[in-house]
Amino acid sequence: MTDQTVDLLARLVSIDSANSSMGGPGEADLAAEIASFGHSHGLVVATDEVLPDRSNVSLTLPGTTGTHAGRRLLFDLHLDTVPHIGIPNATVPRIDGDRMWGRGTCDTKGALAAALVAVGRLAREVAERDGEVMLLFTVDEEYLKRGVAHAVAGGLNATAAIVGEPTSLRPIVAHKGAVRFRIVTHGRAAHTSKPENGDNAIHQMVEVIDWLRERGEPALSMRGHPRLTPPTFTIGTISGGVGVNIVPDRCVIDIDRRTLPTEDPAAVLAEIDGWLADLMRARPGVKATREDPYISERGLDGPVDGSLVVAVQSAVAKVTGGSVDATPDGVPYGTDATHLWGLAGIPTVVIGPGDIAQAHTIDEWVDLNDVRQCTEVYYEVMRSFVQGEWS
Template identity: 35%
Template sequence: MNPRDLLAELIAIDSVNPDLVPGGNGEQTIVDFCADWLSANDFEIHRLEQRPGRPSLVAVKKGSGGGRSLMLNGHVDTVGTAGYDGDPLKPEVKDGKMFGRGTFDMKGGVAAMMVAAARTKDLRGDVIVACVADEEHGSFGTEEVLQHFTADAAIVTEPSHLEVTLAHKGFVWFDVEIEGRAAHGSRPELGVDAIAKAGHFLVALEQHGHDLATGPKHHLLGTGTVHASLISGGEEASTYPSACRITLERRTVPGETPDHVENELTQILDHLTATVPDFKAALTRGLARDPFEADPDAEIVRTLIANLGAPPVIRAEPFWTDCALLAAAGIPCLLFGVDGAGAHAATEHVDLASLDRLTDVLTGTITEFCG
């Protein structure tokens, strides 16, 4: 049972997220493959498909009873393959690395957790393997899994360079709609330039980012951040623009909530409304995901560290993962995965020695935690 062979088979399956790339193949084919593989290794198979054509898989190896349950969670969707240097679906091994779309993010972790779970025997607790959809976009896969399954602990096998990840940032998106007044370009006395007014907000937003960067820091993650992501406005060169929309992203650290962020932005907009003539704006909250922080003394954290066989490197990630959803559901968890590089990039690879090492650490952790 070799994780390298399994990873090569996973890479050859197109599982591009169609919410990122219209027409993407999605998770159906790869979930079918994982279901067959896990079924052949004596797992009980549960297919969840709240969104037709976008399934997630939960495979359960039942224990004899009286032990703790452990969920291994990994997403099987990938970002797009356009612009990839070479054939993204043809795994290629060179200099101890395997190249291909998803090798690092995160089919390497999926292969390791599947093989590790299959290797374990004579456990008292259940091992739950969750191969989830849509982490690269909205994470509805893990959300759906958590509607039906729970566990005493979980490990998310996102790539972490074999370092123990105990925290990551969250995010919240907002739209700011700045109101102007349309008029012919020759009649400035009638028009209000929404794009020019938006400039005042952008300057204030930049200052807010600076204030965050110099403010209180989380011990692993540092400070929250904010940036303007998208801007649109205007109709034509000879017309004062009646509206300008700015989409922004605020990355959050533990202790910062969407309500907290919305209050920050509201104060900025209220100040501009009071001080800039003809400034009017509306703030709308979009998708929000909480930051994550694990308890370093949780049993699953201590068990995995004990199976490393060496002093751990503790890290935090600036990006969001499904750990936050698991933690919010009351499941103690952490993130631990392969070494490599190239997530979302033109070339992507996993270090194969790290894939083997991850599989061994997971096998030992499952045996101890569930046994």
């Protein structure tokens, strides 16, 4: 069982699935591998095109009893990885001791391998199933989450959901959302030999940045959540001007506003708009506009004592012998749970092998013991669900 998971993980890592919207080849080859696994294990395989040549893939192990109708345990796992440009041999898995290196080992092909091996075992060992298990492999999680958004918009439903992401096998019931948008300052171009004839948009943006930081950072630091750090406000990119001898007439910043799950994205944007309006009243020379957000996602804020959480805690305790803290926790990053819980209303727990600190790094790796144990945890959660052990 454990060697099967490691072997499968190595095969998945060797298939380059870097997000094509970020310069990679896309998820198609990995999706084909997943579909082939499903066919070879007698699962119901379906594909659903989200974008050209980019399809979600689902593998379903159906229920078998007369009382299973409507009961579905969903596992959400994303196919794509971030790019690996400039990283030599990023898709050549390398094992040294209990670690495997390679792009996607941690985020999140370890979870993919664990879920595949677990559902294959369930198909072999549990003939009577009061409910179905569906593995949904989504595209585009690393960019705009269009795979899970497409599935939810198409009516995806489930009794409960597991999202496979690196949590070191700790159950996650809360995480932040994100609102990402651009602010533009508008000036007037002129020759730099006479800058007084122009209106420097970069100078305006300096004022915008200072104003937003002075008001935003102290305000956000006072907001709390029992399992999350305060919300954050980060200016991630800035661009402006077309040449060193031209007064810039336009400057743009990209802002990443990490939200608490209790914050409404519309209210977040209204707060930004209010700060900008205050600035332009105080500094009439500043002309700034906010563009519509290109990402607007609520976080996850699930109960700590629901039947899904209890089942996951029980599985973690059984598999790890108590060596992993199974107390429900929160994390600052986001996952597909923003759509499953936030839009579809599906009770959701995020759990998987590996440490998020290793994700997206130049030397990404995963602890293979984590992957092995995750396989057993996923299996126990699946088994307890289809055998009707959940309250």
